[in-house]
Amino acid sequence: MADRGVDRRKRVVLLGGGHAHVEVVRRLQGQGARVEIILVSPSRYAPYSGMLPGYIAGRYTFEDFNIDLQALCQRSNTTFHEGMAIGIDPETHRVRLADDTWLDYDVLSLDIGSTPSLPDGVSGGVAVKPIASFTARLDQLDHLAHKSENRLRLAVVGQGIAGIEVAFALRKRLDELISRDGRANGGVELHLVGRGPRLLPERSEHARKLVSEALLDQDIAHHPGFDVVALEGKTLVAADGRRLAVDEVVWTTSSGAPAWLRQTGLALDADGFVRVDAGLRSLSHPEIFAAGDVAALEDPRPKAGVFAVRAGPVLAENIRRTLCGKSLMRYRPQRAWLVLISLANGRTIADKWGLAASGRWITIWKHWTDSRFLRRFVK
Template structure:
């Protein structure tokens, strides 16, 4: 067998939803002559719309996570478990912690966003992301409540859809008789609308569901400081809490602005209509880390849709074809999980709640993630020459782990 050559190296930084969608599509329609490498500090990537269901006990950890090495094998890509910390756009190199640098012809970023620590005392709170880290904390906390039989006050800072879903999921998981009502869940938000981007009827239904689950809602409660005893508002009010959970807007990883890429005031990578960096067209960015033209909401659905366009434009770039602009799709339906087997659905200004809508959300989420679980993975034995090609050093003499390693 002749040794295969790779004319173009594409490096994907981060296992965000956009890159998951790109790899899923690449597995079905790869581009010849291009080599993909995915770099991620975690070997698994959680599907965020199913996280509240995992907290509430509807899903196991494995049900909502995608195995990144397996996905890379299915797509014929290499997987490097490492953390990126610098990009040199001119030299086309990315630096990794504890690993040799990677060179690239094209780069894509879907690293997600980091917890926002702008509130004084935020280091005392528990960030919701990364999901895996928060889930380990949640398991320990639930066990602690079960064993010690002590009252516990939890405060969730952030009144968006994610904060509402998390509050109801936590309350639902802790409403079992064994916990004897010893846990209080507080939802604190700076505004009045919860969730803010939902229509009025949906917000009223969410308020009703939170009341049913004994979630204590605090609107117009802007947190000014987090302490070991609780939180202070900007008006001087104090709320005693045992632990605060951060579900506020995320921030961009600081190393991005230090890499010479054009970023907005918050440090997110500015991209054009084709999802390319405004300053370096050979670099793409999608998901939370991207700052796209216009006021576009950041969500898992938006990241997935961007991933589809990213795939098309990356393939077009590799084949010197015309790129297509990304057009946000209008969400005709939005689903909000309500802790137990209830969900709220919103269509424009219309909304409804009930178990049938939760079953619909469950079906849609499972159907999407099963597309990754069911991707065929090559099982044929790797010949010595193929292994040498996959494991060969790159042009700078660095041996990079491959998908077959």
């Protein structure tokens, strides 16, 4: 690496190509010769999570919902480095990459997402996260549907927004795939499994009612209170002894923090996420920032892309202010946020302030807002 004593430019290293960091790249491109910006990501392409259900359902292509990080960096005077971080030495201000090289930084920011959090001792199945590599795992489900000679039994574990949207999207995708194959193999038997007693515990009663009606309409069986403790071959086992026969399991359960963060010396919360202050700055190391799923906010919020998108402009400004020695601005995550739940049948549910509605017009509006977000980062 370059000798930082000779290179007088400040170096900002952005780990991860998440929703907050793509906005940072776009906003910091005018720093010029004073600052060197490096974006490190294990993949050249960064998916927009809000459009993933549409991709699964077949509405969007890979190009439609992914940001080309290398192209974005080229347009924004940023260096793109394809690689994965596996460690941070905050005392020497260096990041360790998977190829065993080290990258020096003056300011470091983490937007590396989260990892699947499966029940203790449970392995197997298909995890939705990390989303950047889910498209390859989705091919596994397609292959399973192609080769299945009997009715395909599929369980989606997680009855939050992600699980619900994935279940509806898979219903549409796999039904159409089997129909195109022209095989009368009984189709797909789809189950939505959740630990808690009800769907969408943080959303309105009306939204839960609309989702429940859609599950019945699309023949998706719902199993609340099914706390998965084991996957024995092709059987899901619940803590209360219930058993569910499946051919494959898709995990959309709660997010976990990358394990290597526990070796960094950064202040972390009980789940291993980076604790940050109101300016998105590490509580233990002021030259380090974090946003998106990997950040543990002072006022906690769900691990959802909407908060990373809103954090992007604040993160960019606070990195700029840090380089100039100025005080930071405050990130104020919204207390009430709009949730859009795609039903993959042309309709979408909108829920906010305890009110919910469903319609095709919401799908059209969602497509417009999602596409507008993506257009910020492409030519």
